[in-house]
Amino acid sequence: MSHLTLSQLSAFMKLAETSSFKDAATLLGVSQPALSRTIQHIETRVGVRLFDRDTRTVTLTPAGERLRPLAIRLLEDYETVFRELKEFVDGREGVIRIAALPSVASALLPSAIQRFQPRFPGVRIEIWEDVGQQVHNVARDGTADFAVAPPPDAAGDLRYQELLKDSIVLVCRADDPLAATPEHNWSVFEDSRFIAMSQETGLRTMVESGLAQAGVAVERLFNCSAVTTAGALVVAGQGIAALSRLTMAQLHSETLVWRPLVDPAVARSIGVVRHKSRSLSPAAQAFVRELERQARMIRMGELAPPIPALGLVQSA
Numbered sequence: 001m002s003h004l005t006l007s008q009l010s011a012f013m014k015l016a017e018t019s020s021f022k023d024a025a026t027l028l029g030v031s032q033p034a035l036s037r038t039i040q041h042i043e044t045r046v047g048v049r050l051f052d053r054d055t056r057t058v059t060l061t062p063a064g065e066r067l068r069p070l071a072i073r074l075l076e077d078y079e080t081v082f083r084e085l086k087e088f089v090d091g092r093e094g095v096i097r098i099a100a101l102p103s104v105a106s107a108l109l110p111s112a113i114q115r116f117q118p119r120f121p122g123v124r125i126e127i128w129e130d131v132g133q134q135v136h137n138v139a140r141d142g143t144a145d146f147a148v149a150p151p152p153d154a155a156g157d158l159r160y161q162e163l164l165k166d167s168i169v170l171v172c173r174a175d176d177p178l179a180a181t182p183e184h185n186w187s188v189f190e191d192s193r194f195i196a197m198s199q200e201t202g203l204r205t206m207v208e209s210g211l212a213q214a215g216v217a218v219e220r221l222f223n224c225s226a227v228t229t230a231g232a233l234v235v236a237g238q239g240i241a242a243l244s245r246l247t248m249a250q251l252h253s254e255t256l257v258w259r260p261l262v263d264p265a266v267a268r269s270i271g272v273v274r275h276k277s278r279s280l281s282p283a284a285q286a287f288v289r290e291l292e293r294q295a296r297m298i299r300m301g302e303l304a305p306p307i308p309a310l311g312l313v314q315s316a
Helices: 006-018 021-028 032-046 062-089 102-116 133-141 202-214 227-235 246-250 282-299
Strands: 051-053 058-060 094-100 123-129 146-149 158-173 194-197 220-224 240-244 256-262 267-275
Touching: 006 021, 006 032, 006 062, 021 032, 058 062, 094 102, 094 133, 094 282, 102 123, 102 146, 102 158, 102 246, 102 282, 123 282, 133 146, 133 158, 133 267, 146 282, 158 202, 158 227, 158 246, 158 282, 194 202, 194 227, 202 240, 220 227, 227 240, 227 246, 227 256, 240 246, 267 282
Parallel strands: 094 123, 094 146, 194 220, 194 240
Antiparallel strands: 051 058, 146 267, 158 240, 158 256, 158 267
């Protein structure tokens, strides 16, 4: 027995539904002789008569009755498969796997997801957080569709698209006299208790660069691995810190404020990192466009990275 084509199955179903060669041919947009030949080809391929015909009626044979539910199932499966494919192509279905630094994940992703999911409810988003090179590695090996992170090595196999600049800022208590000044230079740390990040963090590298450019010597206290620890120490009155503006979204405290640091202004580029040879799914492309909108709002001052709902006091 040879397999039937979808067009042959459709012709069989139309004749079974109408019991009329004339009506079935009209619905299919073909001539009656053409439909008759198609049915003959079908019966030849399956090796059995499917319809009993006389001058007045067309009825299914037992073999035709057996084929009808199978044909319905096959046609429904066909429609389902291509409907699901269309939903994927339209970005309405699938899984997006995103790798990000914790600071970036907390500052950029929640608002982007909040805006994205009502328009794409069938898309599931998975977030993989880590620090340093690991974020680039999962974008490289395909564990993540893309990463939101600083730039990778230019000579490697990753592509980079900048979203925004993440600047280093002074973080202090709202009741600290330093909070009354709209911006500070790096000398603010010389005579203060300076809460430092640990050496393996990217923030430490940025802060050290700023201190070196400004020619400022400080005594580094605590060497925190987590931004939340540094923030908690500032809240506890143990000193002040230099953190990135995006990391402020991780700190849940109404006690903290941030102020820009200048002379020099130190910032890192944050963007979308993905493999050069792998295409993003339509859903992932749509989410990247949402991230671009989110970053544009931050750059224009329409949305501040420290999310107001977290109770953080923003600089004037």
